[in-house]
Amino acid sequence: MTNKPIVQVRDLYKSFTRGAEKIEVLTDLNVDVAEGEFLALMGPSGSGKTTLLNLIAGLDQPTSGKILVGDQEISAMTESQLARWRTRHVGFVFQFYHLLPVLTAYENVELPLLLMPLTAAERKRQVLNALELVQLSNRLSHRPGMLSGGQQQRVGIARAIVTDPTLIVADEPTGDLDSKSANEILSLLDLLRESLNKTIIMVTHDPHAAERAQRLLHLEKGRLVMDSTQGEPRPTVAFPR
Amino acid sequence: MKIVLVLFLVLFVGPFVLLLPFFGMLGAMELCARVGGRLSESLTATLPPKFGAAVIAIPKFAIIILKSIRRNLLRSSLSYLAVFVMVLVITGIWSILTFLDAATSAKAANFKALVTDKFQIPSQMPPSYIGELTREAANLPAGMRADPAKDVMTWSFVGTSLDPDPSKRSQENMIIFFSMDPRGLLNMMDDLEQDRLSPADAKQMRENVAAMQTNIKGIVLSEEKLRTINRKVGDRLKVYCFPGQYKDIEFDVEIVGTFPRSAGRYDGSAILNLEYLQKSLDAYERKTGKQHPMSNRYINLFWVRVPNEDAMRALAESLDKPGRFSTPPVKIERGSSAVSSFLDAYKDIIAGMRYLLVPAIVAVMILVIANAISISVRERRPEMAVLKVLGFQPWQVLILILGEALIVGVLAGGLCTTLAYYGVNARGGIQFPIAFFGKFFIPVESLWWGPVLGAIAAIAGSVVPAWSARSVRVSEVFAKIA
Numbered sequence A: 001m002t003n004k005p006i007v008q009v010r011d012l013y014k015s016f017t018r019g020a021e022k023i024e025v026l027t028d029l030n031v032d033v034a035e036g037e038f039l040a041l042m043g044p045s046g047s048g049k050t051t052l053l054n055l056i057a058g059l060d061q062p063t064s065g066k067i068l069v070g071d072q073e074i075s076a077m078t079e080s081q082l083a084r085w086r087t088r089h090v091g092f093v094f095q096f097y098h099l100l101p102v103l104t105a106y107e108n109v110e111l112p113l114l115l116m117p118l119t120a121a122e123r124k125r126q127v128l129n130a131l132e133l134v135q136l137s138n139r140l141s142h143r144p145g146m147l148s149g150g151q152q153q154r155v156g157i158a159r160a161i162v163t164d165p166t167l168i169v170a171d172e173p174t175g176d177l178d179s180k181s182a183n184e185i186l187s188l189l190d191l192l193r194e195s196l197n198k199t200i201i202m203v204t205h206d207p208h209a210a211e212r213a214q215r216l217l218h219l220e221k222g223r224l225v226m227d228s229t230q231g232e233p234r235p236t237v238a239f240p241r
Numbered sequence B: 001m002k003i004v005l006v007l008f009l010v011l012f013v014g015p016f017v018l019l020l021p022f023f024g025m026l027g028a029m030e031l032c033a034r035v036g037g038r039l040s041e042s043l044t045a046t047l048p049p050k051f052g053a054a055v056i057a058i059p060k061f062a063i064i065i066l067k068s069i070r071r072n073l074l075r076s077s078l079s080y081l082a083v084f085v086m087v088l089v090i091t092g093i094w095s096i097l098t099f100l101d102a103a104t105s106a107k108a109a110n111f112k113a114l115v116t117d118k119f120q121i122p123s124q125m126p127p128s129y130i131g132e133l134t135r136e137a138a139n140l141p142a143g144m145r146a147d148p149a150k151d152v153m154t155w156s157f158v159g160t161s162l163d164p165d166p167s168k169r170s171q172e173n174m175i176i177f178f179s180m181d182p183r184g185l186l187n188m189m190d191d192l193e194q195d196r197l198s199p200a201d202a203k204q205m206r207e208n209v210a211a212m213q214t215n216i217k218g219i220v221l222s223e224e225k226l227r228t229i230n231r232k233v234g235d236r237l238k239v240y241c242f243p244g245q246y247k248d249i250e251f252d253v254e255i256v257g258t259f260p261r262s263a264g265r266y267d268g269s270a271i272l273n274l275e276y277l278q279k280s281l282d283a284y285e286r287k288t289g290k291q292h293p294m295s296n297r298y299i300n301l302f303w304v305r306v307p308n309e310d311a312m313r314a315l316a317e318s319l320d321k322p323g324r325f326s327t328p329p330v331k332i333e334r335g336s337s338a339v340s341s342f343l344d345a346y347k348d349i350i351a352g353m354r355y356l357l358v359p360a361i362v363a364v365m366i367l368v369i370a371n372a373i374s375i376s377v378r379e380r381r382p383e384m385a386v387l388k389v390l391g392f393q394p395w396q397v398l399i400l401i402l403g404e405a406l407i408v409g410v411l412a413g414g415l416c417t418t419l420a421y422y423g424v425n426a427r428g429g430i431q432f433p434i435a436f437f438g439k440f441f442i443p444v445e446s447l448w449w450g451p452v453l454g455a456i457a458a459i460a461g462s463v464v465p466a467w468s469a470r471s472v473r474v475s476e477v478f479a480k481i482a
């Protein structure tokens, strides 16, 4: 963790224009995320958590400022470069799982691999490994409708890790689950970090979920108001630029 | 009671029967995609992964598309049925129009010219004109002249009834004959020309002609006509001419053959040997001591094949020379022009079908597809967004949506025209009496333009919704959801 940060956000501004109205969502944000870090992003509704996550994950472009992931400046990529970059470097976990209902668990997990130059054997191995890791090897040909919420979210996680991405981003991954399933999901994310050294950024409203992370960022009205590592709060004003 | 049954058939059984091949094809396509996927996986194992993966992805994409069609099967089925029915209507209209076009369009070379009474309708010419007109045509300069054995034909229309009492005349007992030299059946009748028939049908016609030549009382009918008068080949029957035409003439005929089934435009027609008509008129004169009123004007039409327009003009000039054909004077025109003038009465209907009905149906078809696809795209915006999140390029999302519409459209159009081509033609064509054509057959070209029409409608209908799916802005979709 002493290495160069895997994510560097510099002087980030993001605003949306809705008609004539200009909404400032993120203001002068600076964050570094180290490799292998499990980071939770909290804050009231509308504070810009999803927006920040989307920017880091290359789903949207900043109004100004720079975002580097690894040694690539994603804020300077075109849309189709970003799409290619996402396939390899980012795994997404959504609150509502967002699996394709017509595809089986296996096919859902396989989906991002269709965009990668793999042989059939490699692809199959990666899909089976990912489903093994989330303990769904016995549900390969089930469609999402036949799975519980927790199981669907595990398929979602398998889909996120199947490409072996640098970064896993999760937007309220436990938001739609009961506490038992939520715990399972959080343990799974822990496992990913511990055994695979994945970097995880998770947006959550749930303090219990946030506790599982090593580091907590608190966003308020588009500004970073708190950055605490392992329970030691650290005011962001002192955060080194 | 009957109407209830028909309604039941049309509303419930019909769609189900039409849907079966659709479901079958969808299943078969999915099977093919799976097998193709397996095959491509083993075939590309030796290729560099970069190319191999692209090949493998194609069947996988196809499976996703097919599964999406299956997902809302009711909606897909309704789109399919709508396109199917509309392509069917267009096919019917198009078949009739192409047939009429072919009948009225002047073929560049080798067309048939029609000689008729210049002023009188119906045209009635003396039998001596057969020889004289034939001679004129045969004496044209080389390269223009007609072969008397192959290139001429006359028609005399003879209305008869199985019942001597004219008041009892009905569809079931009426036979309208083309009275002609049977040789003309082999060379001069549209769609019965030997080289246009299948070998079996051509042979059937040659046997008919041979039978009519050995037995001048032999007649040839269509199978349909045989059914309506409830007789069979080999039967002998007595037919009585309409008193208003060949008064007091009757024929003892024997049914010696039928038209090949492929010659559907002759359904309802019957052929009588001209020689028998002539002999009957002679017999009348011998018996009564006076000429039959028709005996000098029983040739209605004289057909002659000419190699080109110049030949027809040359023939027209020689027919116009003073003193040649004066009682009555005659005119010559292209057979197709004669048909055209018949069809003039239907000009508005035909133009309406071509320029209003067909475009209207195509437009409705596009709207039906557009409606179904936009609903399904709107429902699936989050899914499209997820695909993009995973790294799918906009064009790949576009293809997924277009592919769905395309498969439904092509299957509907293709199955429709295929079923129509084989089904309708086997059952004797479309009944649509217009001018003197009663039946129309679906042209073989429909086998390719059916799917093409379906494809065009599918693309036109889905391009806007597919474009909107392609342009889904991921961040917006999830900002709203979360």
Ligand SMILES: Nc1ncnc2c1ncn2[C@@H]1O[C@H](COP(=O)(O)OP(=O)(O)OP(=O)(O)O)[C@@H](O)[C@H]1O
Pocket (backbone or CB within 6 Å): A016, A017, A018, A023, A025, A043, A044, A045, A046, A047, A048, A049, A050, A051, A052, B475, B476, B479, B482
């Ligand atoms: N595409 C967009 N167009 C316009 N405004 C947007 C867009 N995306 C987000 N916003 C606005 O930006 C602000 C922050 O939104 P964001 O979704 O990041 O909040 P959040 O912290 O994730 O909230 P929640 O906890 O409710 O998910 C909101 O006011 C929202 O309306």
Ligand SMILES: [Mg+2]
Pocket (backbone or CB within 6 Å): A049, A050, A051, A171, A203, B482
């Ligand atoms: Mg949010």
